[in-house]
Amino acid sequence: MSILNLFKVAIRAIFSNKFRSFLSMLGIIIGVAAVIIMMAIGQGSKESVRANLSQMGTNVITIRPGAETRGGVRQDPSAMQTLKQKDYELIERNKKYVTYVSPEVTSSGQAIYGANNTTTSLYGAGLDYLNIRLWKIEDGTFFTEDDIRKSSKVCVVGKTVVNELFPDGGDPVGKTIRFKSIPLRIVGILKSKGYNSWGMDQDNVMISPYTTVMKRILAQTYYSSINCSAITEELTDDAIAELTNILRESHELKGEAVDDFTIRSQQEMMETMSSTMDTITIILVVAAAFSLLVAGIGIMNIMLVSVTERTKEIGLRMSVGARGLDISNQFLIESILISLTGGVLGVLVGWLGTLLCSSFGLPATIPLWSILVSFAVCTLIGVGFGYFPAQKAARMDPIEAIRYE
Numbered sequence: 001m002s003i004l005n006l007f008k009v010a011i012r013a014i015f016s017n018k019f020r021s022f023l024s025m026l027g028i029i030i031g032v033a034a035v036i037i038m039m040a041i042g043q044g045s046k047e048s049v050r051a052n053l054s055q056m057g058t059n060v061i062t063i064r065p066g067a068e069t070r071g072g073v074r075q076d077p078s079a080m081q082t083l084k085q086k087d088y089e090l091i092e093r094n095k096k097y098v099t100y101v102s103p104e105v106t107s108s109g110q111a112i113y114g115a116n117n118t119t120t121s122l123y124g125a126g127l128d129y130l131n132i133r134l135w136k137i138e139d140g141t142f143f144t145e146d147d148i149r150k151s152s153k154v155c156v157v158g159k160t161v162v163n164e165l166f167p168d169g170g171d172p173v174g175k176t177i178r179f180k181s182i183p184l185r186i187v188g189i190l191k192s193k194g195y196n197s198w199g200m201d202q203d204n205v206m207i208s209p210y211t212t213v214m215k216r217i218l219a220q221t222y223y224s225s226i227n228c229s230a231i232t233e234e235l236t237d238d239a240i241a242e243l244t245n246i247l248r249e250s251h252e253l254k255g256e257a258v259d260d261f262t263i264r265s266q267q268e269m270m271e272t273m274s275s276t277m278d279t280i281t282i283i284l285v286v287a288a289a290f291s292l293l294v295a296g297i298g299i300m301n302i303m304l305v306s307v308t309e310r311t312k313e314i315g316l317r318m319s320v321g322a323r324g325l326d327i328s329n330q331f332l333i334e335s336i337l338i339s340l341t342g343g344v345l346g347v348l349v350g351w352l353g354t355l356l357c358s359s360f361g362l363p364a365t366i367p368l369w370s371i372l373v374s375f376a377v378c379t380l381i382g383v384g385f386g387y388f389p390a391q392k393a394a395r396m397d398p399i400e401a402i403r404y405e
Contacts, residue, residue, distance in 0.1 A: 027295025032346025042281025124213025140188030335386025343378030
């Protein structure tokens, strides 16, 4: 019997039991849709995280104080005072793979203007800070080298701070606000960045000269961190090696001495986050894929029932010359058609489910390979779970099959 005739027979068999065939497909539909939606959410979340990290600069390198053990007790890195002015100056003088360098000190507190106030974060930074963090000035200017040298009481502020302190829509540039009782004159407004993927408001921020924050607010002589930007993302590793050598020399660390600082790159964070998201996606997909296994067992069960119901038909076909291979192929084709049809409908449901997730604000992107994998799995299910019923039908004795009641 030709393949075309086998397809016609399989299609007639499926349409003769529409409801039962649909129930067989339903498990495949749910399984494929679940897999595609899980993959879409995982891929979309990974892309969202990468996009948010990219907004902070893909070649950003952050140097922080390293933890130290004293008297057998490991100290908190944030309490260490290992990053000083001389480190910053040494990096500025000797950098080859680094374009921008800026110290950073941070403080949190209330910003006040008149009767309005808001809780925000104040960053003390250098002139290169905006270039490193990819921030832009929308109105006004950034502070100057002279402001840093004189520890001037000036700042630039984000849109959230502006909206909270100046709800009437007045021009904040030139106005003086207070942060922890220290007056700071606004010289510029940062362009809005919005929320990142962790739900943090990137516009709820103030930036002042690092000398101002260190001397007038925190009363400290060390930095919280030093931020750098590699020439290109590809040269990040070279820049890290260069910074490590500079700081070890500055801190007089010889031989096997442990670094009293840590250097992390945005690229490293991206890779870590991507790896984490991939792991979560795999777990979700594996959980969803179990429904495909259940669906395959359901197809095998229905096909066994179908073989039993059509025992006489099988006997008649064999008695007029149909070979065991023809009978086997007939049921295999029927099983594969059910699986692939369920797969097509599952892809459609998965696509609609992804659109629904996107409408609720969940980042979701369907990767093309997930559709191809779904069809491959559906084909394997059709062959794998249809093989045993097909072989059972092929091995029937024609005479016994015709006599079957």
